[in-house]
Structures are given as structure tokens and as C-alpha cells.
Amino acid sequence: MSEVLVLVDHADGEVKKNTFELLTLARGLGEPSAVVVGAPGVAAKAREALAGHGAEKVYAAESDTADSRLITPSVDALALLVERAAPAAVLVGATITGKEVAGRLAVRTGSGVLVEVDGVDADGTATQAVFGGAYVVKSKVTTGVPVLSVRPGAVEAEAVAGAGVEESVEVPERDARLVTRITGSEPIVGGDRPELTDASVVVAGGRGVGSAESFSVVEQLADAFGAAVGASRAAVDSGYYPGQFQVGQTGKSVSPQLYIALGISGAIQHRAGMQTSKTIVAVNKDAEAPIFEIADFGVVGDLFSVAPQLTEEVTRRKS
Template sequence: MAEVLVVVEHSGGEVKKVTLEMLTLARELGTPAAVVLGGPGTAAPLVDKLSEYGAAKVYAGESADLDGYLVAPKAAVLADLVRSVSPAAVLLGSTQEGKEIAGRLAVKLDNGLLADVTALAADGTATQVVFAGSTIVKSQVTRGLPLATVRPNSLTPAPAPTTAEVAPLEVAVDDSAKLARVVERKVEPKGARPELTEASVVVSGGRGVGNADNFKLVEELADLLGGAVGASRAAVDSGFYPHQFQVGQTGKTVSPQLYVALGISGAIQHRAGMQTSKTIVAVNKDAEAPIFELADFGVVGDLFKVVPQAAEEIRKRK
């Protein structure tokens, strides 16, 4: 069976969940082969996890050039690899970097691109959910191989232990790929909460939360449920919570098992970012708020009474 290349997303020496999801998906399409691209020493700590999820091979592209410039060198190495192994498909995470590499790869190989897919069938047909979650699209590349970015949380990762063979890649990066130089990488402490797009539970606050201080209530419920914190655009624009946590159009798209909307009216732009969540729960004062049209369970009431009571009840049950 032909290889399916899965470009590994990693952070701080750990494989990100979307990669495990892609390896799980790749097994349906061919033989999964992980591609690690990063600075020297990046691959070694990732190999066990990649093996556990069925990577028969780990291609290790390691060079300071891959780390020191924005995506262009990674796309160049990946294009060479695709040309030499002729894979059945190439999968990348539908993250900022994943999409950027995919865009460059599409140009280099003159290959169609399937963006932000939630499923990819063995015949190469991708499923996408577009227009604020209102429309389901099935599409295919008509030139080249299936090259797709996969939306995080689209499937449940399942282990399939094997022993990956590690194959180092030759990394020779041309000067033309070294035009955007990373001068500094700042890591900001984010605590123990899961990453927003990967979390299986997301608790979001909207304008109804009232101010930045009150977001502690949203954080408390998120922590009790082991979830990430999100915010509506109204809350972000009002300065209640930082932009990187914004859910919806002009923010992140999330697809968790459980989405809890607190004081969020549910404008279409917000729904664009959370409509594919499995279960949706809402608390809002306004019984007519559109969020209730999507909520599997809704409480019409004052979130400052309902949420503390819910938090207390969860603690009691623990």
C-alpha cells in the first residue's frame, strides 16, 4: 500500500492531538508515514507516540533552517519528499502553519488543495462544512494527489501500535525559502488548560459575562469540566478576554464534544466557529437568544446565579 504522509504538528516535544487524528485517518487511506519537520533533535521525543498511533515510518527533517524561517523551507522539504515517494495522500493539520505549508505545497506541485476537511474517504472525496456550518460540501482534487488540511477534533484518535522506522531526510534549503526570518519566539504561560481547538470541552463567555474579572466564572467552570476557555467576538472586542481565545468567524473554529455558551446570544458569526460541536449547552438571560436554537440543553436565567450553582453541584458530585 502506498504511504500516506502525515505532517506532524508538535509543541514542546509533544505530538499534538490533531496529528494522532490524522494518523488514525491515514490508516484508512494507506500506510501512515509521519513527517517531522523542525530544528535538530525534534523527531526523537515524538517517535514513540507516532508509533503508538500507527506510523510505519517517521521521516525526520531536522535543520536549524526549518526552525528559523516561516514555513517556506518546510514546504520545500515536503515537496521533495512527495516527489520521491509518490504518496497516496498528504495530510496536514488545519492550523495556521498547516494551511500555510499546504498552500505552498499546492503551488510547488501544481496540486489541488482540500482545505479544512472533516473527513477524507479512501476514494479521495473530502467532506467540508462551510458557511457557518450551514452547508456540507463533498469535493475532490482534479489535479494531483489528495492534499488536505484536516480540522482538529474531526475524529477520535485510536492507537494502533507499531514500531516506526526512522528515516532521516536530506534538508538542503535554498536561499529563496529563507526570506521570512523568525527573530523571536515568545512563549506565554497558558496554565494547565487544553488548547482551544483541540479541547474536548470548551466553555465560552460572551457579552453577558459583563467584564474581564467575571471571566473567572467561565474559567472556573472550564476547569471543573477539564475544558478550554473561549470567548465570543463581542467579549473580545469589549476587552474581556484575549483575542487568541475568540471562537467564530475571525477567530477559531472548534468542534468539541461539549460546548458551553455563557451569556452568548449566538450571532451567525459565532455559530460559524462552534456549530459542529457534538453537544451544546447554553445559559442566557434572553429566552429568545438564537443560541437556544442550537442548544441541546438551555437554561434561561442569570448566568451569575446559574453558573456558580452548577460549579458547586459538579464539586459535590466529584
């Protein structure tokens, strides 16, 4: 059985949820092999979690400079393994970084690339939402090794024991003048809430929230659910919430188990980033709002009346 390479998304060896989803998807295509790029020792930290979700191999592409070089170390490691292992496919998360890795790797290896994939059949046929989510299509790479960026949350992760055999990968050092160096980073400020693309529940607010101060109604409902907070582009452009929480075509793509949209009209740009959510609940005063076209449950009403009642009820049931 051919290997399927999975680029591990991690923070100092702590594996993120979307990697477990990729490993689950990889099992339907071949033998999952996790590729950990980072400083020495991170692969050992991640190995147990990766093996617990089906990774038969854990490739350790480690170096002292891996964390200070943007994108390039991941592309170098994957390109080397594509040549060495001739995998059936390469899977990366459809994050901002992951999509750039996918594009560069496809060019480097002369392969086809598919982005924002929601699922893949055993024969490699992928399902994608295109043109802002207006259509769902089936696509298949016919050149080289398929490189697929998979939308976080599109696949439900399943824990299955794998061997998790660790194997070192020597990635040659690049001339420092030819790569982008990371000189500093700041964590996303979100309190104790889960990361937006990893969350199983997302509560998002739109222009209908009215102001930055009023966004507390969104946060309170999110905290009652233990959810992440999102925002529409209109809300971000209006200064109601930071851009790092934007959901949509020019923001982050999410596919949680539950997506609650408060005061969001449902423009195609926003729908493109969340319409694959398993259950969508919308609250809007406008009964003709496009968001109701894709909502599983809709409430036509004032979000400032509906959301606090829901927060109270969720809190009561959890206590």
C-alpha cells in the same frame, strides 16, 4: 498501499493531539507516514508517540535552522516527499500555520487543496462546513495529490501500533534572504489549562459575560471541568478576553466532545468555529438566541446564576 503524509504538529518533539487525529484519519486512506520538521533530534523524541498511533514511517526533516524559518521548511519537506513518495494524500491540521502550509504546498505541487475538513471517506471524498457553517458539502480533489487541512477535534484519535521506522529527509537550505525568520516567540498564557484546539471540553464566554472581571465565572467552570477557555469575537472586541482565545471564523476552530457557551448569542461567525462540537450546551437569557438552534441542551437563564451552580455540582461530583 500508498503512503499518506501527515505533518506533525509538535513542541520540541512533544506531539500535539491533533496529529494523532490526523494519523487516525490517514489509516482510512492508506499507510500513515508522519513528517517531523524541526531541530536535530526532535523526530527521535516524537517517534514512539507517533508509532503508537499508527505511523508506519517517521520522516525526520531536521536542520539547525528549521525552527527559525517560518512555514518554508515544512512546505519544502512535504513537497520533496510528495515528489519522492507519490502519496495518496497530505494531511495537515487546520491551524493558522497548518492552513498556510497547505495552501503553499498545493501551489508548489500543482495540487488541489481542501480546508477545514471534518472527515474523509476511503475514496478521498471530504466533508466540509462552508459559508460560515450554513451548509455541509462533499468535496474531492481531482488534480495532483490531495492536500487536506483537517479541523482539530473533528476526528477521535485511536491508538494503534505502527512500525514507526525513522527515515531522514535532506531538505536543502534556502537563501536566508528569501524566507521569513522567527526572531522570538512567546507561549500562550493559559495557566494549566489545555490548549484550546486540543481540549476535549471548552467553556466559552460571550458579550453576555459583561466585563473582563466577570469572565472569572467562565474560568471557574472551565477549571472545574479541566477545560480550555474560549471567547466569542464580541467578547474579544469588547476587551473581555485576549484574542488568542477567540473561537470563530476569524479565530480558532474547535470540535471538542463538550462545548459550553455562556452568554454567547450564536452569530454565524462564532458558530462556524464550533458547531461541529460533539455536544453543545448553551446558557443565554434570550430564548430566541441563534445558539439554541444548534445546542443539544439549552438553558434560558442568567449565566451568573446557572454557571456557578454547575461549577459547584461538577466540583462536588469530582471530589
